[in-house]
Amino acid sequence: MTTPPRTVPAVDVVIVNWNAGRHLGDCLRSVVRADRSELEVARIVVVDNASGDDSLQGLSAADIPLDVVRNPRNRGFAVACNQGAARCDSDLLLFLNPDTELYPDSLAVVARVLRSPPEDHIGIFGGLMVDERGNPQISCSRFPTLRVYLGKMTGLDRVAPALFPSHHVRPRELTGSGPVDQVIGAFFLVRRPVFEELHGFDERYFLYLEDVDFAWRARRAGWLSYYVEQARVHHAGQVSSSQLGPWRHYLLMCSRSTYAFRHWTRPRAWALMALTVSVEPAARLAAAVLRGRWAELGATLAVYRSFLRWFRQGR
Known part of the structure; x- marks a missing residue:
């Protein structure tokens, strides 16, 4: 046969x-x-x-x-x-x-x-x-959660990774x-x-x-x-x-907002939005000042203004 x-x-x-x-x-x-x-x-x-x-x-x-x-x-x-x-x-x-x-x-x-x-x-x-x-x-990555994004915005994912896991799975994990x-x-x-x-x-x-x-x-x-x-x-x-410069972060904010409002509960999605326009820009501006990167201040503010305009127009 x-x-x-x-x-x-x-x-x-x-x-x-x-x-x-x-x-x-x-x-x-x-x-x-x-x-x-x-x-x-x-x-x-x-x-x-x-x-x-x-x-x-x-x-x-x-x-x-x-x-x-x-x-x-x-x-x-x-x-x-x-x-x-x-x-x-x-x-x-x-x-x-x-x-x-x-x-x-x-x-x-x-x-x-x-x-x-x-x-x-x-x-x-x-x-x-x-x-x-x-x-x-x-x-590999984890499915993003509000805790994951809070840790990333504040740096807590590096200080307390057990409480605030990173979005990406580190190779050693x-x-x-x-x-x-x-x-x-x-x-x-x-x-x-x-x-x-x-x-x-x-x-x-x-x-x-x-x-x-x-x-x-x-x-x-x-x-x-x-x-x-x-x-x-x-x-x-x-x-x-890398050729996008600071506008990479604009696109990331648009995508993660789209993801949150598509897959999370409305309260969690709105909580992410609140963190995005308060905690995150404050942390990024403070980091730029501490590092003496003055040119980043204007670019960061421009990115967040564009993001708010995109969000108000209905995502």
């Missing part, structure tokens, strides 16, 4: 780019070099959000079909992810940041986990983020592969049925927390997120977002 050939699952890769420079090309080359014998990469879709650099020049994915979508304006991360996913048809979707690089065995390791029967109820998979020296970086609240969006592998059931990422998030929101909605629908410790991914981190 002839044994039928084993079917290799297929994944489509979606990369959202905004001024990632050389990192985008490095990311594509890492996908090409990866062992794809156990997880076939059927297509790579790069969605560019109106980059002003040369990151799109000379892109190539060798034997993998490459689709490049050029948005005339920056439509935000969630919208661009959904754009890319709409061009894909494989059973798996891998959302990959342009400042990441796969290790040769990253895809093969995840493929072995995918074949494990106990993991059939897992809808989202993530890997171990490492720096250029292979040192572990932030790979992870003891091996297993279910987590959320794997970070730099390497975010999703089963297509889950993505379709949740109608993709919520496009009300321009940047930040769209992956947290997705993981929370998946959890409520009965799908877990799973951290795969052996699946290493080099993550440079903040290559694009």
Whole structure:
């Protein structure tokens, strides 16, 4: 009796780019070099959000079909992810940041986990983020709570972490592969049925927390997120977002307010809003004064004024 050939699952890769420079090309080359014998990469879709650099020049994915979508304006991360996913048809979707690089065995390791029967109820998979020296970086996060944000705003997450846990799970807190609240969006592998059931990422998030929101909605629908410790991914981190300067915090405030009013009780969401316009700006302004960073004072006030204007206009 002839044994039928084993079917290799297929994944489509979606990369959202905004001024990632050389990192985008490095990311594509890492996908090409990866062992794809156990997880076939059927297509790579790069969605560019109106980059002003040369990151799109000379892109190539060798034997993998490459689709490049050029948005005339920056439509935000969630919208661009959904754009890319709409061009894909494989059973798996891998959302990959342009400042990441796969290790040769990253895809093969995840493929072995995918074949494990106990993991059939897992809808989202993530890997171990490492720096250029292979040192572990932030790979997972907790679902945010009012206490988490209060600790972050005041620094109490560093003084009393037992009472005020950080949003991100520190590498030393992870003891091996297993279910987590959320794997970070730099390497975010999703089963297509889950993505379709949740109608993709919520496009009300321009940047930040769209992956947290997705993981929370998946959890409520009965799908877990799973951290795969052996699946290493080099993550440079903040290559694009660092170009935003103080406006990174504006986008974060908008996203966390959206998340709170979408997923928390109204009293807790309004409590976060109160902290956001009182405790947090006072702490940030005081820190700027103590460090002698006088230029930050005006920029901080401008960011909070813009946030209040956004909130009054109905979020």
